[in-house]
Amino acid sequence: ALPLSLIAGPCQIESRDHAFECAHALKEITSRLGIGFVFKSSYDKANRTSGSGTRGVGLAAAVQIFADIGAELQVPLLTDVHECQHCAIVGEVVDILQIPAFLCRQTDLLIAAAETGRVVNVKKGQFLAPWDMRNVIAKVTGAGNPNVMATERGASFGYNTLVSDFRSLPIMAGFGAPVIFDATHSVQQPGGQGTSSGGQREFVSVLARAAVAVGVAGLFIETHPDPDNAPSDGPNMIALRDFEALIRNLMRYDQVTKSAPSLA
Amino acid sequence: ALPLSLIAGPCQIESRDHAFECAHALKEITSRLGIGFVFKSSYDKANRTSGSGTRGVGLAAAVQIFADIGAELQVPLLTDVHECQHCAIVGEVVDILQIPAFLCRQTDLLIAAAETGRVVNVKKGQFLAPWDMRNVIAKVTGAGNPNVMATERGASFGYNTLVSDFRSLPIMAGFGAPVIFDATHSVQQPGGQGTSSGGQREFVSVLARAAVAVGVAGLFIETHPDPDNAPSDGPNMIALRDFEALIRNLMRYDQVTKSAPSLA
């Protein structure tokens, strides 16, 4: 298996400067570590807990920012799409289109993303069994696009709580798609702060270690220069200054996993 | 409180004749029973478990059928919307726009539905706590539309299983919206048949009795002349021939509930 790669970035594009600053810092760190890196950021938080939550810079502004980051920093890009008609537009500038967990069964969105020819990363719904991702993946491949990845980001466990079931990683890998573990959304507490989601940042490294030991193609980690003041997902993002040490530690587990004869 | 009303119909519009047949039969039954009735059917099953599942007649055909049913049978109509740009079109012909459970946090869809001026019925996501519907309802009312209803249709409980938490009914009623209990989707077993969802039809009347005793504004019940051969949701729909006896029984509980001094 290939070494671990990273999908990382701030939850949302807060501004051109902010996005560039994050992408630049992450490129520097990941280059130093010799680990694959895809820059992630959202142009629109389309399903905030509350209607009053900040949504981001929007599609038009984001397209230009993504194009410039890609050209200038030479890093691959990922963003999430919520509307079918956004897929083709976004597909012009990013390398991976991501399907949000709540939307993982929306057939038209999966097909529209697939038809861009870009890689499609589908987050498993909090309401979905791992084995049901087989049908989800087939919606993408059935549209003629074999480049589909599956991301674990937690399953509903009572109210306002997620649990990470690590059996899902080998189960989804069995469908032939590279499997990603989303270490920062998996510690979300959905709706847990009344009008926004809470999170347990302290468990990001715990769950990420577990995932890498089980074996994943990549990790998805949201990070921010100042998470406590971020407009969304602050409670579960990790601080940019903690990023390198976290990844350095995780790479040690990945070396063990990828060098071992598989036992799972 | 007002007596119980019904939202009922086949899961999807299978054909013009089929829709008319169901709507006509249900109108006859509900008139005989003296109970409010809204005809429900879907024009597109946009999130089937598998991409190979039948999706329905589509928007254009459905709009004409809805218009004709409304005009000819004089019954109010409900259908579910999955795309923002469908809302205005559908809003021309139906009285209630329904937001599917998976999409209950998609801000733009809620606003587009709200802006039609029609009643908006939001199904609570399987991943959502009852109290988090306060924010969902506020997205609709915040768009200037006070006519919003909330529907309980089960919460994720392990994999491929839902559980109905009846505490959600008074909790959601506390937000000022009429509360509906969806008795047929609450017995779904999502993805439970591999490439389609299973269901436990035998528990529809059990959970419906519980809901009516707790107290609801209405029930949502999918029904079909031949559920075992229906293209979707067959395992959880009830047979049209069993509909009248079921409702007659439920109305007896509703009379007790609505005549009692509230204890909840």
Add this chain to the structure above:
Amino acid sequence: ALPLSLIAGPCQIESRDHAFECAHALKEITSRLGIGFVFKSSYDKANRTSGSGTRGVGLAAAVQIFADIGAELQVPLLTDVHECQHCAIVGEVVDILQIPAFLCRQTDLLIAAAETGRVVNVKKGQFLAPWDMRNVIAKVTGAGNPNVMATERGASFGYNTLVSDFRSLPIMAGFGAPVIFDATHSVQQPGGQGTSSGGQREFVSVLARAAVAVGVAGLFIETHPDPDNAPSDGPNMIALRDFEALIRNLMRYDQVTKSAPSLA
């Protein structure tokens, strides 16, 4: 089916006077209502959240109190047993031995209770599927005692939370045992107050109505003259002064259920 019966009383025997006062008040109310009544109280809270919680008067004192209440008030009695060797002793004075939910799979305890010849009421574990009560019931009947009842008291739903799955009532009834719904423990929040369990008293009547509408042989309701100052289960017990109105309302639903042709 027979009309609804009640198992009711304070969570624990706080003193001889307290137990007599509660039993007397409940006998008066239930006689007035014409509803069957079994007095319930515990002699030992053997599994408190914290070791510092009050445990009750103990076995020896309780046996005398139970004997006296039974003789003086002429009411049947129920208490819960946690140790095999208590069964024979307790069986001398009470009519129903109850197996606590955590202990519902302890074979020896089930057999020891069965061998008293008294009725055995088994609470379904928070960790147990309804259909697994078939094996539990068979442990009692296999010991030669056909008089076994099954009680629903909530299923684990994430942490510190229970959910009532009303499908369990007809499922357990299908095993031939009278089914009881425990309306006060079903609203417990186990461990929810750090060193004791919390509760949602406001949902007792909600869930009880649901249970009676679904159909049960009886309800289990803990009640207390002053729940907010009770040594255990205060947050979920209902006040004695609210008991009669609650039951009066529930009896109306029971009449509907028991007079209807079964639909479940």
Add this chain to the structure above:
Amino acid sequence: ALPLSLIAGPCQIESRDHAFECAHALKEITSRLGIGFVFKSSYDKANRTSGSGTRGVGLAAAVQIFADIGAELQVPLLTDVHECQHCAIVGEVVDILQIPAFLCRQTDLLIAAAETGRVVNVKKGQFLAPWDMRNVIAKVTGAGNPNVMATERGASFGYNTLVSDFRSLPIMAGFGAPVIFDATHSVQQPGGQGTSSGGQREFVSVLARAAVAVGVAGLFIETHPDPDNAPSDGPNMIALRDFEALIRNLMRYDQVTKSAPSLA
């Protein structure tokens, strides 16, 4: 932190010869690997799914077998206790008394085990939040015994299914007790085979890797020369012939974890 230790053995003592054979084989393997080893076996399966399940050799026979294994093989021993009065007897011959998950809140059993002066290993109930183990541990330490360990063995997740929440490991470690991960019961499917529990042996190594990467004092692994024909827990035990390779692999992760500066 100290290197990983193992608690391992067959689910139940099937016979003197069988127990000796397993203990001997495991001692040989663990000596070769240079890893700490405690031999585990049960003398009584006191809470089988069904009353017809095999329960084991019983207390009297087991005490002699344990005494002989300890003397002859010079390995520390662990067994589980279900009755208070067994504790003192068992405490004569084993080094660690284990409290079964269903019984983790039974105050008297915890105290009786504590009073033997032996180490007490408490399995966290499937119904218990990790933070509620603080009170459980305090029941043991409050009885004057500081030697208490906490074991994660899965949490209820819908019916007949467990999920391993790896956040529980650092949470329980925060209470000062060595934390064990039970890799074979965590893949149980309680009651999943109708009259016995099912299991997913294929996930033992997956979850064990995750646990060791997160960081544990030890692993609990049931193993058997012929699991498919074992009288209990066969579906989740691993074959003795696969044991060494499994542990060898897990030790590589443990070295990473124990050599790293803690990040959790």
